[in-house]
Amino acid sequence: MTEFKVYGPMAIPFSQKNKNKKITLEDKKKFLADLVEEGISKKQGCYIFCLRAGPGFRPWYVGKATKGIHQECMHDGKINRYNQVLFERKTGTPVMFFVLPPGERKNKAPEKTITEMEKTLIKAGYEKNKDIKNTHHAKDDSWTIKGVYGKFGGGKPTKEESSFRKMLNL
Secondary structure (H helix, E strand, C coil), rough: CCCEEEEEEECCCEEECCCCEEECHHHHHHHHHHHHHHCCCCCCCEEEEEEECCCCCEEEEEEECCCHHHHCCCCCHHHHHHHHHHHCCCCCEEEEEECCCCCCCCCCHEEEEEEEHHHHHHHHHHHHHHCCCCCCCCCCCCCCCCCCEEECCCCCCCHHHHHHHHHHCC
């Protein structure tokens, strides 16, 4: 089993003119330097671009990095997506969470595991924000287990459903 650790939220530097926010090339360089300083720039795993507003966070993009976080989370195409969110949403501070192998030395993780984790995180992000920018794994399941998994409506679960959930740690 591969273990991962959450890093963040890390603030993403941005420039602002009037109410328009934008991540510039200089902001990107500063953020990548922060990743190096934190010792996570070459790690593999997943990242989530969010806007922090008040006490909460809203996910806008979930990505995976199989080469290294520094190469993939601030790629020009990704920055374009982030800037689109910043332009459309006038409030909130851009931040990024990372889910990476723990420790200073371990940088690699199995690609299949990272892909599986990305799918799960996209789905969770979609549940929190239906306007998330990548929804390719976010579609609702075509099945549910009443009182246990999926959209099973309200109400108190039965004793059997509660026991089943507890047994699987759901």
